[in-house]
Amino acid sequence: ETGVTQTPRHLVMGMTNKKSLKCEQHLGHNAMYWYKQSAKKPLELMFVYNFKEQTENNSVPSRFSPECPNSSHLFLHLHTLQPEDSALYLCASSQENRAGSGYTFGSGTRLTVV
Amino acid sequence: AQTVTQSQPEMSVQEAETVTLSCTYDTSESDYYLFWYKQPPSRQMILVIRQEAYKQQNATENRFSVNFQKAAKSFSLKISDSQLGDAAMYFCAYRSAMTSGTYKYIFGTGTRLKVLA
Numbered sequence: 039e040t041g042v043t044q045t046p047r048h049l050v051m052g053m054t055n056k057k058s059l060k061c062e063q064h065l066g067h068n069a070m071y072w073y074k075q076s077a078k079k080p081l082e083l084m085f086v087y088n089f090k091e092q093t094e095n096n097s098v099p100s101r102f103s104p105e106c107p108n109s110s111h112l113f114l115h116l117h118t119l120q121p122e123d124s125a126l127y128l129c130a131s132s133q134e135n136r137a138g139s140g141y142t143f144g145s146g147t148r149l150t151v152v
Numbered sequence: 153a154q155t156v157t158q159s160q161p162e163m164s165v166q167e168a169e170t171v172t173l174s175c176t177y178d179t180s181e182s183d184y185y186l187f188w189y190k191q192p193p194s195r196q197m198i199l200v201i202r203q204e205a206y207k208q209q210n211a212t213e214n215r216f217s218v219n220f221q222k223a224a225k226s227f228s229l230k231i232s233d234s235q236l237g238d239a240a241m242y243f244c245a246y247r248s249a250m251t252s253g254t255y256k257y258i259f260g261t262g263t264r265l266k267v268l269a
Contacts, residue, residue: 079261080260128195138185138202140187140202140247141199141257143196144196
C-alpha cells in the first residue's frame with residue numbers, strides 16, 4: 039500500500055470523451071497535487087490544493103478541471119482532450135507544515151488520447 | 153526562480169559497482185530541502201533520500217548517500233553496491249523550507265540509470 043492510490047491505472051479515451059482521474063490518500067496530508075509527466079520533459083505541476091483550496095493553477099488548459107471535495111480525495115476531470123495530452127498523470131500529497139517531509143506519489147494514470 | 157538541472161540523461165553501472173548521479177540547482181534562498189526520488193518501471197516515485205540545507209553533514213540511507221556542496225549548489229547521489237533493482241529514473245528535487253502557504257517542488261529532468269548484470 040503506497041498511501042496514495044490513483045485510478046484508473048490506464049485510460050484510453052477519444053478526443054470527444056469525458057473521463058475523470060481519481061486520487062485518494064489516507065496519510066493525513068493537507069496538500070495534494072496533480073503533475074503531468076511527458077517523455078523527456080520535466081515534471082509539470084498542474085494544480086495544487088492546500089486544505090481543499092486550490093492554491094495554484096499552472097496555466098493549465100480548461101479542458102482539465104480539478105476537484106478536491108475533501109483533503110483525502112482529488113479528481114481531474116477531462117474533456118475534449120488533444121493527442122498531446124497523452125502522458126502519465128501523477129498525483130502526490132504532502133504535509134505542508136513539514137517542509138522537509140517530501141511528497142508521497144501515487145503510481146499514476148497512463149492516459150492515451152486517440 | 154529556482155531551477156534544478158540534471159545534466160546526465162542516462163547512466164550505466166555494473167552490478168555491485170558505485171555510481172554517482174549529478175544534480176545542480178540555483179536559488180537565492182538560504183534554507184531549503186533537496187530530495188532524490190526514484191521512479192522504477194512500476195511508475196511510482198519513491199523518496200530515496202533528503203537533505204536539509206542548513207545541515208552540513210551529508211545524508212545517508214543505507215547504500216545511498218549524497219554529496220551536498222551548498223556553496224557550489226551541487227547535490228549528487230551516490231549509489232554503492234548497485235543492484236539490479238536500482239535501475240530506474242532518478243529525479244532531483246528542490247523545495248523551499250518556508251512553511252507558510254503552499255510551495256511547489258522543483259524537479260530536474262531525470263537521469264535514467266541502467267544496471268548491468
